[in-house]
Amino acid sequence: MVSDDVFEKLKIFNSFIKERARAGQPSSALTLKKEHMAHIREALSKGDITQEQYDALIGELELMGDEEPKRCPRCDTAVRENAKVCFKCGFAFEELISPEKKEPFFEIPVPQPNPKPEYKQTSSKNYLIVGIVAFILIVSLGIFAALLIRGVIPTYGELISRVSPQESLTPTFAPATFPPQTPPPIAAPPSIAISKIQAIATNPTQEYIEIYNTTKNTLDVTGWIISDNQGNVFTFHRFFLQPGRRVKIYTGTGSDTLLNLHWGLSTFVWDDSGDTITVKDAQGNLVIQVTY
Numbered sequence: 001m002v003s004d005d006v007f008e009k010l011k012i013f014n015s016f017i018k019e020r021a022r023a024g025q026p027s028s029a030l031t032l033k034k035e036h037m038a039h040i041r042e043a044l045s046k047g048d049i050t051q052e053q054y055d056a057l058i059g060e061l062e063l064m065g066d067e068e069p070k071r072c073p074r075c076d077t078a079v080r081e082n083a084k085v086c087f088k089c090g091f092a093f094e095e096l097i098s099p100e101k102k103e104p105f106f107e108i109p110v111p112q113p114n115p116k117p118e119y120k121q122t123s124s125k126n127y128l129i130v131g132i133v134a135f136i137l138i139v140s141l142g143i144f145a146a147l148l149i150r151g152v153i154p155t156y157g158e159l160i161s162r163v164s165p166q167e168s169l170t171p172t173f174a175p176a177t178f179p180p181q182t183p184p185p186i187a188a189p190p191s192i193a194i195s196k197i198q199a200i201a202t203n204p205t206q207e208y209i210e211i212y213n214t215t216k217n218t219l220d221v222t223g224w225i226i227s228d229n230q231g232n233v234f235t236f237h238r239f240f241l242q243p244g245r246r247v248k249i250y251t252g253t254g255s256d257t258l259l260n261l262h263w264g265l266s267t268f269v270w271d272d273s274g275d276t277i278t279v280k281d282a283q284g285n286l287v288i289q290v291t292y
Contacts, residue, residue: 223282
């Protein structure tokens with residue numbers, strides 16, 4: 001039977017642990033926190049507190065510190081600071097980011113004006129070098145002209161007369177060929193979404209995640225795998241997910257249907273304090289990865 005007295009006592013002990021953490025005793029507060037979370041779960045299993053009271057107590061303990069924890073704007077549940085999805089109601093926090101604050105897909109570079117070159121005074125040494133080069137060039141042209149006049153160097157007309165009519169001075173080149181250009185592949189959007197995460201439960205038969213088909217086509221998910229941070233792996237048997245339909249994958253045992261599938265485990269998989277859901281297709285390609 002639910003007792004408000006038990007809830008108030010558990011809530012008072014939550015405040016005691018918080019004060020212990022703020023007093024500069026994190027190790028002691030962490031030990032008390034783990035023991036107290038076990039007491040809260042035991043109270044829920046005995047029926048001394050409701051599920052809502054359990055969520056409030058656990059949420060306050062999970063992110064207990066000097067700052068106020070991050071809360072879901074839909075159900076007011078405390079979640080991790082870097083969580084993208086609420087583990088209770090499935091709310092996506094990316095919806096709170098306004099379009100003008102989201103990072104653009106590309107940035108247009110702004111042309112910068114060319115800086116005005118600095119004037120450097122030419123030294124007398126540079127003038128000397130230029131004079132020497134000019135003198136060498138003039139002497140070379142004079143020698144070339146003298147050899148051309150004396151007939152040592154043939155003229156253009158003489159070169160043309162020495163070439164047979166069949167020969168041509170115009171070089172020919174084969175047309176250049178280039179391989180066809182192929183555009184880079186564009187990554188396709190995820191075909192599924194994690195629509196709900198029920199991580200807090202009293203036994204594995206109540207713990208589940210829900211997968212939603214976001215496409216307009218039927219997905220053959222046979223051979224797809226779902227895994228967590230601890231290496232637990234669930235593999236889909238022959239199963240087809242209709243467009244716009246959802247399927248729940250329960251951690252515990254049960255009878256499989258078109259709406260519910262079962263992992264068949266006797267222990268919990270998804271951590272209450274946060275975990276990462278990874279879904280890959282039958283070829284091992286990453287389909288979606290969500291951290292809550």
